Amino acid sequence: MGVLLGLVRPDAGKILVDGNTIRPGKQFKERLGYLPEAAAFAPNLTGKQVLRFFARARGVDSSRVVEVLNIVQLTDGSSRSVRGYSRGMIQRLGIAVAILTEPELLILDEPTGGLDQEGLSVIWAIIREWQERGRFILLASHDLVLMEKRVQQVVMLADGKIRAKGSPEELRSRAMLPIRVHFTLDPADPKADSLVKAVEGLGDCVPRRTDSRMVTEIAPDRLLSLLALQPMFNGTVTGVRIEEPGFDAVYESVLEVSP
């Protein structure tokens, strides 16, 4: 991101955007919107003054300032000094700065940092809107679980190197992490013990049972064989919940297999 923004001088390589080599100069920066990690602004200026400065610098009409304040739900606090803003409000002001020009390339560095639920809804709405318009968002985040459902491509980095890339689904399949299945049982039903034995019989499964619950983990490609047991124990099994591993576990697994 730093290289793309012209903030870090690369040791080697080139920047390709849409297949064309670019230099992070003025022309390219006109196309960018940027939200830095832990965004910060002059504390003695109001939110509106901050936005007006960026609007003037970007050649954007001042009516857009009102619009983006509304989008990030900061209209009420916009006349107050940034000094009195919460972390979440500063982050939302940063998002407003980033989308001022409706840039074709939006760079978001840790956009969820410090955001409250209201702020998260704002960022999800913006990501969705940019995706619907077919625009590009480059996003860096440690919040893998939150991001998984909202991004189309993931590049996993460790020690400055690309370790894996693909859609979240592809990476999840590649990791082959066991899926946890929760069964709710009727404790009075005598067939409950037989169910435990049947699950053990599938091999690799070590079910743990309490009175009315049984939990087991199973490889994703064997999930169907486990679920196939359910009709045989109709009445014994009163509910099934499938829990996929979190995307953070996928990340750790991918790093382990691609050191």
Place this chain on the structure above:
Amino acid sequence: MMRVGRALVRHEFQERIRDRWVAVVSIVFMLMASGVTLYSRNAAESAITLTGPSLVTLASMLVPLVALILGHDVICGERDRHTLGLLLSLPASAGEIVFAKVIGRVLALSISVSLGLGAAIILAEEGTRGALVSLVWPTVLLGAAFLTLGTFLSAVVKRPGTAASLAVVVWFLLVFFYDLGLLGLLVLTDGAFPSEAISGLVAANPAGLYRVEMMAQYAGPTGFEDLSIASFLPARGVSVAIWVAWTFGLTAVTALTLTRQRSLR
């Protein structure tokens, strides 16, 4: 200046006004300049020969300090606040951004200087006011030179605290000890050090050049003969070149220093 530069000049100026910096410095400068003027007005027969040089002495010490402090956090302050990256992501070169920030702050400084000297001008005798008005622009130029120097310091160090300490050291060196050092050099070499070189060194320091030029204006050539320092006054072209080097030249060096840094975040 380009769009980003113009917006940044305004933003810098607005920020300085909002943080009451201009107000505080203006009041301090107004009080000191007024004090000096009132004292000179009552003490001298020909007020301009005392008021002018007294104000020059006051400005040559106070303005560089204020300007260095104003400039010390131009870059490292942004870095410390984590706002440098966002600023440099704007569609402008690092040079344009540095120039715009310096100009915005020089504008703020020029208001303080104008108010400070303005108070002195109002309190001065009627006949001397015109001569004192001519002090305003060179004093702003002196401030601009030291503000640029402060900005340079802010680009070469990482933390505002370090830059502030360096700024005070630079102020002591260039405003207090510089002339003493040159005097010491003359004493140590028993006058063997060429006087042209001494003149050149005096003029190379913006505080020295300001003092020499302003004293020449108020004391006149006769005063200089009496003081035997006529040779300190450089030719007009040289003087302009020195001021340009300290303001535009040093700002360009600061911008170059910034662009050569590996990481600007």
